[in-house]
Amino acid sequence: MTEPDDLLPEGLEDRLPDEARRITHAMRAALGVLDAHGYDRVLPPLIEFEKSLAGRMAKGPDEAQPRRMFRFVDPASLRTLALRSDITPQIGRIAATGMANAPRPLRLAYSGDTAVIRADQLDPARGRVQLGAELIGADTVEAAAEVVTLAIEAVAAAGVTGISVDFTLPDLVDTLADNAMPLPEEARKAVRRELDTKDAGGLKDAGGEAYLPLLFATGPFADAVEKLRAIDAGGALATRIAGLEQVAARIGDAARITLDPTERHGFEYQSWFGFTLYAENVRGAAGRGGTYCIAGSEEPATGFSLFLDTIASAVPDPERADTLYLPTGHDREAARRLRAIGWRTVAQIGEGEDPQALGCTHRLDGKDTVAL
Amino acid sequence: MTEPDDLLPEGLEDRLPDEARRITHAMRAALGVLDAHGYDRVLPPLIEFEKSLAGRMAKGPDEAQPRRMFRFVDPASLRTLALRSDITPQIGRIAATGMANAPRPLRLAYSGDTAVIRADQLDPARGRVQLGAELIGADTVEAAAEVVTLAIEAVAAAGVTGISVDFTLPDLVDTLADNAMPLPEEARKAVRRELDTKDAGGLKDAGGEAYLPLLFATGPFADAVEKLRAIDAGGALATRIAGLEQVAARIGDAARITLDPTERHGFEYQSWFGFTLYAENVRGAAGRGGTYCIAGSEEPATGFSLFLDTIASAVPDPERADTLYLPTGHDREAARRLRAIGWRTVAQIGEGEDPQALGCTHRLDGKDTVAL
Numbered sequence: 001m002t003e004p005d006d007l008l009p010e011g012l013e014d015r016l017p018d019e020a021r022r023i024t025h026a027m028r029a030a031l032g033v034l035d036a037h038g039y040d041r042v043l044p045p046l047i048e049f050e051k052s053l054a055g056r057m058a059k060g061p062d063e064a065q066p067r068r069m070f071r072f073v074d075p076a077s078l079r080t081l082a083l084r085s086d087i088t089p090q091i092g093r094i095a096a097t098g099m100a101n102a103p104r105p106l107r108l109a110y111s112g113d114t115a116v117i118r119a120d121q122l123d124p125a126r127g128r129v130q131l132g133a134e135l136i137g138a139d140t141v142e143a144a145a146e147v148v149t150l151a152i153e154a155v156a157a158a159g160v161t162g163i164s165v166d167f168t169l170p171d172l173v174d175t176l177a178d179n180a181m182p183l184p185e186e187a188r189k190a191v192r193r194e195l196d197t198k199d200a201g202g203l204k205d206a207g208g209e210a211y212l213p214l215l216f217a218t219g220p221f222a223d224a225v226e227k228l229r230a231i232d233a234g235g236a237l238a239t240r241i242a243g244l245e246q247v248a249a250r251i252g253d254a255a256r257i258t259l260d261p262t263e264r265h266g267f268e269y270q271s272w273f274g275f276t277l278y279a280e281n282v283r284g285a286a287g288r289g290g291t292y293c294i295a296g297s298e299e300p301a302t303g304f305s306l307f308l309d310t311i312a313s314a315v316p317d318p319e320r321a322d323t324l325y326l327p328t329g330h331d332r333e334a335a336r337r338l339r340a341i342g343w344r345t346v347a348q349i350g351e352g353e354d355p356q357a358l359g360c361t362h363r364l365d366g367k368d369t370v371a372l
Numbered sequence: 373m374t375e376p377d378d379l380l381p382e383g384l385e386d387r388l389p390d391e392a393r394r395i396t397h398a399m400r401a402a403l404g405v406l407d408a409h410g411y412d413r414v415l416p417p418l419i420e421f422e423k424s425l426a427g428r429m430a431k432g433p434d435e436a437q438p439r440r441m442f443r444f445v446d447p448a449s450l451r452t453l454a455l456r457s458d459i460t461p462q463i464g465r466i467a468a469t470g471m472a473n474a475p476r477p478l479r480l481a482y483s484g485d486t487a488v489i490r491a492d493q494l495d496p497a498r499g500r501v502q503l504g505a506e507l508i509g510a511d512t513v514e515a516a517a518e519v520v521t522l523a524i525e526a527v528a529a530a531g532v533t534g535i536s537v538d539f540t541l542p543d544l545v546d547t548l549a550d551n552a553m554p555l556p557e558e559a560r561k562a563v564r565r566e567l568d569t570k571d572a573g574g575l576k577d578a579g580g581e582a583y584l585p586l587l588f589a590t591g592p593f594a595d596a597v598e599k600l601r602a603i604d605a606g607g608a609l610a611t612r613i614a615g616l617e618q619v620a621a622r623i624g625d626a627a628r629i630t631l632d633p634t635e636r637h638g639f640e641y642q643s644w645f646g647f648t649l650y651a652e653n654v655r656g657a658a659g660r661g662g663t664y665c666i667a668g669s670e671e672p673a674t675g676f677s678l679f680l681d682t683i684a685s686a687v688p689d690p691e692r693a694d695t696l697y698l699p700t701g702h703d704r705e706a707a708r709r710l711r712a713i714g715w716r717t718v719a720q721i722g723e724g725e726d727p728q729a730l731g732c733t734h735r736l737d738g739k740d741t742v743a744l
Binding site: 007008009010011012013014015016017019020021023024028035036037038040041042043044045046047048049052070071072074075076077079081083090094097098099103105107108112113115117118127135138140142143146323328339343344345346347349350353354357358359 | 379380381382383384385386387388389391392393395396400407408409410412413414415416417418419420421424442443444446447448449451453455462466469470471475477479480484485487489490499507510512514515518695700711715716717718719721722725726729730731
């Protein structure tokens with residue numbers, strides 16, 4: 001029955017029942033955590049004007065957000081629309097428009113499908129389920145602490161274990177270059193890039209020799225933060241280091257903490273604080289977040305996104321309810337009562353069915369359940 | 373803070389917290405019913421090759437599915453992709469490919485976002501949340517009875533009341549024209565159209581005078597089905613009428629039942645049986661379903677779709693948990709325990725916050741909750 005036309009485009013796939021159940025389960029558990037902490041879910045549309053989606057990304061001074069979105073012309077407005085590749089800018093737009101008058105801090109949650117026109121090198125998927133939370137109106141240490149601990153709790157609720165979080169300082173180079181480790185404006189971009197790729201030779205060539213020790217201020221948090229403090233002779237980083245320590249204290253033993261202060265990839269539009277979540281059996285990052293400024297409204301915000309399908313692939317199968325086969329002519333009221341107490345039922349609709357092949361563990365006999 | 377660029381394209385909107393909560397609540401309740409009846413959720417992708425989405429619709433002999441989808445070229449395959457406007461054809465594709473070897477009957481459920489490039493006259497929305505179930509491998513009376521009662525139970529669980537279901541017989545004209553009320557092939561299309569628009573004059577002009585009484589076999593089920601039986605002199609409809617009566621008997625008093633045997637709009641690809649769901653305060657239809665044949669695999673199937681955002685707008689607000697304000701320095705363990713028993717919490721993150729404006733009903737004082 002399979003014909004070539006039935007195949008899906010590269011990087012797009014069906015989630016069949018087992019995988020769909022894991023994703024649904026992880027999504028509800030994570031959304032439940034966000035709701036319990038006062039984050040209200042919003043549902044932005046799949047498509048928007050390209051300009052509103054693109055204009056709210058790419059806050060970095062020199063990084064251009066690659067054109068990752070599927071785009072098409074709207075016959076109604078004759079303007080270019082795009083399919084969302086990231087829900088975060090939509091939340092920023094909602095905060096700046098429909099919820100501009102809601103009291104701050106504003107806590108919003110989201111979960112939904114996204115698509116990118118081109119996969120990145122590390123991940124062939126072009127369709128992803130993104131889930132996240134945004135704390136709008138604050139990018140303080142307290143906001144960072146709430147958001148990181150929330151992200152860890154959400155990932156744990158989704159069912160993964162062995163969680164670790166890697167801190168970074170996205171505006172590190174600018175902060176140092178403005179203070180104790182001066183760099184001409186034109187050299188900053190190259191220094192940031194070489195630090196990000198951890199290329200010591202390239203860093204020297206770019207005129208960033210003074211920044212070399214930063215490459216070694218990485219690893220387990222307590223140790224790396226001491227190295228960072230030693231580099232920070234002028235004290236330009238003192239408040240950032242103190243902030244990281246407060247956030248780390250709040251995490252406690254909920255996750256292993258590491259520091260990689262020069263990591264920039266994926267943090268192009270974050271301000272002083274960024275973090276990446278990892279977990280056992282999750283390939284690549286489980287999520288990412290940090291402090292930033294909403295483009296357009298310029299309101300400070302702190303948030304995170306989880307890659308829900310990646311996470312769900314590392315989660316054990318959720319427990320399945322016992323499934324009861326209901327033969328033709330069964331007692332419908334008995335079946336209804338059993339469903340109400342958690343049974344799943346499969347009703348016979350024809351001759352020659354094999355209840356076990358249909359996933360049934362029991363059959364209804366009169367008012368009784370009998371194991372198959 | 374609102375600029376023109378922040379506006380959304382026509383027919384697309386944000387669902388802010390109250391509406392998002394109603395939609396989420398209705399979705400979980402309806403999916404819970406489908407799961408309890410053995411329907412496994414699958415998650416097809418947002419976009420596919422246009423050909424696979426379009427090729428599985430429009431099963432009617434003369435109705436062309438309007439080109440309702442957003443389309444764009446895939447740089448990876450250089451083929452045309454489309455954003456789904458309907459999830460049903462995706463479920464048919466899954467049944468025919470990835471789940472071709474799963475035992476039949478196959479019960480699948482889905483829920484997700486869809487978009488259409490042009491709104492229809494009755495509904496300006498271009499983005500919709502569609503939820504549904506497909507029973508694949510059967511289009512029998514028993515299958516129809518299961519699917520209609522399931523649809524009613526799902527809509528009721530979503531929170532609406534005053535449910536009614538309107539039956540139709542999509543292949544009525546072909547059945548009669550092949551038997552007691554012969555019509556030349558070339559006249560059938562016009563007769564179907566005039567019956568659908570209930571235009572008696574047009575029907576005569578189209579050569580369908582014999583079909584006129586069908587226009588009056590509508591209304592409350594018991595009465596309308598008697599009129600239909602009286603028209604059906606040759607007995608060509610006998611099995612269909614018996615089928616409708618069995619389905620109606622299974623519904624019992626779970627919904628008010630009406631019959632409109634010539635209704636074709638929205639049933640272009642259904643076979644012998646179709647139904648539309650209505651409910652109190654729901655503008656337009658709440659859902660639609662019927663028996664059909666999966667294009668490509670030609671497997672019989674019975675299913676339904678609900679228009680979840682339409683339904684959710686008619687549902688009362690779900691109850692909100694009490695919300696507890698957690699002042700700076702609060703007892704985190706006490707807060708955690710209170711969340712575990714159902715409290716929602718909002719932690720203070722700065723000076724000058726107004727707990728009530730933030731939606732809080734209580735505040736945490738030591739280990740105690742104090743009403744605000």
